[in-house]
Amino acid sequence: MEFVCPDLNLPSFSELTVTRMIAVAEAALEDSTVPVTLVGSSLGAFVALHAAARRAARQGTPAPIDSVVLLAPALELAGALADEFGPEKMASWESTGVLPVFHYGENAMAELGWSFMRDARQYDTATADARVPTLVYQGTRDEVVSPDEVGRWAAGRPNVTLRMVEDGHQLLDHLDAIWADVVGMAGAP
Numbered sequence: 001m002e003f004v005c006p007d008l009n010l011p012s013f014s015e016l017t018v019t020r021m022i023a024v025a026e027a028a029l030e031d032s033t034v035p036v037t038l039v040g041s042s043l044g045a046f047v048a049l050h051a052a053a054r055r056a057a058r059q060g061t062p063a064p065i066d067s068v069v070l071l072a073p074a075l076e077l078a079g080a081l082a083d084e085f086g087p088e089k090m091a092s093w094e095s096t097g098v099l100p101v102f103h104y105g106e107n108a109m110a111e112l113g114w115s116f117m118r119d120a121r122q123y124d125t126a127t128a129d130a131r132v133p134t135l136v137y138q139g140t141r142d143e144v145v146s147p148d149e150v151g152r153w154a155a156g157r158p159n160v161t162l163r164m165v166e167d168g169h170q171l172l173d174h175l176d177a178i179w180a181d182v183v184g185m186a187g188a189p
Contacts, residue, residue, distance in 0.1 A: 004028050008047065013103060014111045017119035018047060018077070025051040035066040037186040042104060042145065042169065045073030050123055052130035067185040068134045071178065072145045072169050075153050078120040080146070093117065104170070125153065134160045135185055137178055139167035 006028040008021040025047055029036055040048030052065045074080065082090055085099075093099040094114050103110040134157070138150040147164060154162035163181075167173045 002034070008044065009105070013106075014098065014113050016112060016116050018050065018116070018123055019119050021047045022051045022054065026055070029055070029065070035187065036064070037067045037069060037182065038065055039069040039071070039182055040073070041071035041171075042074050043077070045070035046075065046077050046123070046125070049073065049075075049125065049128050049130055049134075052132060052134075053128040056129065056131040065130070065132055067132050068130050069178075069182050069185055070134065070136045071171055072138055072142055073136060073150060074145055075125040076146075076149055077123065077125075078117060080149075081117065081120075090117075130159070132159065133185065135181055136160060136162045137171055137174060137181075138162065138164050139169060139171055139174075140164055141167060142169045144169040 006024050008024050009016065010024065021043075025038070038048040038052055040046070048068055049070060052068045055065050085093070089099070094117075097114045098111045099114075100109050101112045102108075136150060136154055138145070138147050140147050151162065151164065154160045163177075165171070165174050165177075171178060
């Protein structure tokens with residue numbers, strides 16, 4: 001089993017867009033000749049789902065994605081951000097072009113450009129169809145992603161297995177179980 005973790009923040013977090021992150025994920029798959037399991041957490045799960053759906057829509061694509069693992073997936077990204085920030089903060093973000101946000105990967109505050117929101121609005125998770133076995137871990141105490149929203153999304157998809165666990169957004173209490181499931185989905189020993 002080979003593990004590849006592309007840096008979706010490149011060239012910089014402030015210039016981040018969903019489209020660019022999907023392109024980085026797809027580029028990481030281009031030279032692959034083995035089955036692929038995409039794994040993403042929160043925003044990365046949103047990206048993994050849309051990358052898998054885009055790849056599934058293209059017939060004859062080499063190195064197909066065989067499975068997807070979504071951890072606390074930010075499924076309603078643009079809408080959830082707009083609801084969380086409110087109209088005033090959204091207007092300020094748009095007018096200034098930047099917004100300080102908590103970057104979970106860096107465990108610190110970072111500036112995010114308005115181009116992120118403008119781009120994110122074009123992605124609809126309700127219609128994203130990865131067409132592969134998909135495992136979702138979602139914490140019932142998640143303060144960032146709505147467990148109810150994730151449950152509703154998973155319920156209507158026969159290819160999705162939902163593991164609702166007593167945990168927060170980072171799923172720190174379930175890392176061993178998640179890893180075992182990822183290894184199992186990837187078909188690794």
